[in-house]
Amino acid sequence: MRGRASGGGGGAGADGPLPGRGPSGDRARHPHRRPHPLREPEGGGRRPHRQRRGRARSVRASHRRGRLRYRHHPRRHLRAGRVPGRRHRARGGGRPRRPLRPSRAAAAGGAGRAPPRHRPQHGAVDPVRCAVRHRCPRRWHGGAHGRRARPAHGGRHRRAERADRSLLPQRRAPRAVAHPVRAASRVREEPGVSPPYRYDVTRSAASLHDEFGGLAPGTQTATTVSVAGRVMLRRVQGKLAFATLQDGTGRVQLFAPAAGTPRFDDFCDLSIGDWVGVTGEVITTRRGELSVKVTDWVVLAATRRSFPDKWHGIADVDTRYRQRYVDLWASDDARSTALARSRVLALTRRWLDERGFVEVETPVFHPIPGGATARPFTTHHDALDLDLYLRIAPELYLKRLVVGGMERVYEIARVFRNEGLSTRHNPEFTMLELYQAYADYTDMMAVVEELVVHLATTLCGTTRLTYDGRPLDLEPPWPRATMVELIEQHAGVRVDLSSPVDELRRICEDRGVHVEAGWGPGKLVLELYEKTTEAQLWGPVFVCDYPQEVSPLARDHREVPGMVERFEVIAAGRELANAFSELTDPDEQRRRFEDQAALRGGGDEEAMAVDADYLRALEYGLPPTGGLGLGIDRLVMLLTGTTAIRDVILFPTLRPEQGE
RNA sequence: GCGCCUCUAGCUCAACGGCAGAGCAACGGACUCUUAAUCCGCAGGUUCUGGGUUCGAAUCCCAGGGGGCGCACCA
Secondary structure (H helix, E strand, O other), X not given: OOOOOOXXXXXXXOOOOOOOOOOOHHHHOOOOOOOOOOOOOOOOOOOOXXXXXXXXXXXXXXXXXXXXXXXXXXXXXXXXXXOOOOOOOOOOOOOOXXXXXXXXXXXXOOOOOOOOOOOOOOOOOOHHHOOOOOOOOOOOOOOOXXXXXXXXOHHHHXXXXXXXXXXXXXXXXXXXXXXXXXXXXXXXXXXXXXOOOOOOOOOOHHHHHHHHOOOOOOOEEEEEEEEEEEEEEEEEEOOEEEEEEEEOOEEEEEEEEOOOOOOHHHHHOOOOOOEEEEEEEEEEOOOOOEEEEEEEEEEEEXXXXXXXXXXXXXXXXXXXXXXHHHHHHHOHHHHHHHHHHHHHHHHHHHHHHHOOOEEOOOOOEEOOOOOOOOOOOEEEEOOOOEEEEEOOXXXXXXXXXXXXXXXXXXXXXXXXXXXXXXXXXXXXXXXXXXXXXXOOHHHHHHHHHHHHHHHHHHHOOOOEEEEOOEEEEOOOOOOEEEHHHHHXXXXXOOOOOOXXXXXXXXXXXHOOOOOOOOOOHHHHHHHHHHHHOHHHOOOOEEEEEEEHHHOOOEOEOOOOOOEEEEEEEEEOOEEEEEEEEEOOOHHHHHHHHHHHHHHHHOOOOOOOOOOHHHHHHHHOOOOOEEEEEEEHHHHXXXXXXXXXXXXXXXXXXXXXXXXX
């Protein structure tokens, strides 16, 4: 029952600077993105408009940006005066559903594309028909003056607004195949010549910015370096070409004059997304941009598929999840969240290791699913002809290890629960479970509090986070309250496990809480808490003392009858951790299992089954033990400010792709 | 599983029931300090699919498919 927590969010973070966050590495970051403490300060962003993350951001906002940008564009008057050309399809008249493509027309022996039936000259069309602006005399351009000058008036404006709303990323309709194979790439590997097997990289983008940041414009360093990465932007200007190279740490500009760049024409033909290795001198351009002046280069891998729109990135969230390998390039958030997760895991391990906890691995295949109440996935071992379950929690195995004398153990365990998907639930997620002998649940409170604060201060630099627009201060000590107290506070009723069941049932029903026959007082109280109180908590807060009836693995409360020594941590309105003083008495554990088995027999698919071997282990003696489960996914969400669990799981569970 | 929303060029998006378009990408050309480079040009469509209404459907209706959100399930 522990560690149901899982979560999703999005951010960035690191203990210490993330790679590529040097003074110039920040350039590519966008100033309008949601501020979050985990993200690095904006100070280095010299020209932060550079690239847009394909993240959850309204298209309207990008339109705004576009307008702002081009209002000050030096050549705006040229752009504004330019009326986009109109496209005409070959069409003989009428309205063919299937327009002839040139190839088909030729194949059909036709005369090829028919001349346009009516080719309006700009300005030749009744200017009154265009309500947008005088500049555009046409009516049927669709109002698509582009994001640079979206008209903002009249009905057209209203429609545009409506359309904008429909474009919010969450509501966009994804397409299964976003980036089809290109018909032909520009730079192919030379026929018969395969890319090199290795490439000597001497600097990363971030290290270049660290080492050479702040040079005056026009500096030549006489330092030759080799960098490698993906071409993300390309600016060819006749006899001079620029490219933006991105590697795992950040971005650096490539400067390629025709004189001095081998195979200059091929360099200009590099596609966005091609991997290249480049050797050259570190310089700054006249504008002061740190660059590598190309003296040699090689294609390491040519991309055969188009990269996402360099400005919008991937707006289609489904594509981002399905094609994370593209998302990681196109979206800074995707990268930084992945890195943040990695750091959470590394820091957690280090923190636990320093405190004498031993990391272990326990089976994923369980003959008897246990340790939580959840519906498991089933599988089958052919040789043993044995039905097995993917674990829903590692708990019972970890406590076996405590019986075996491993006094402090933990596992960062992928667990699997056969449940629906949501922004907070993925069928497989990661849970930290740890067990400490000679400790009780108050010790676990100290552990979770210290660990989370440690992670927050290391990764975010503060305990004062903002999540989903609301402040969340993790500064210890976190408040503690019993479930009964919280119910009284939020539902306005004092409940008591010793009350008659009918009375508790009536209390629930009075508050619109659905109840089922057969529920005992403990289940009723828990249900009352979950439906009336939990959603109102923001936290962090320790919710203490759960009914024994719903906690089959926790030890009876030393003072309150009917309760167990168990707490959950609510942070940002979500359950983050679950812990208790472990039940050590084998006889009591057997009774609890049998109660669960009865529920199971009654049709409760999530109730626990009797695990005879676990009981046998307890019979050998489990010392007093405190146990804690903590949802890593939800913790990462919290620390990165992301609100969808799919954003913190690199490859979330998705319906299989259709087609292609 | 239920409800709501959505699907237009490779991408991001326009288009009162009346000629399906733009920007970016791609392709051809110009350009030696760009940085979402710019400029000129050329291409690019089974408007998710199938029915229906209509003189006429991307647009309205029905069904199916994909996707999103919410609920339910679920710690």
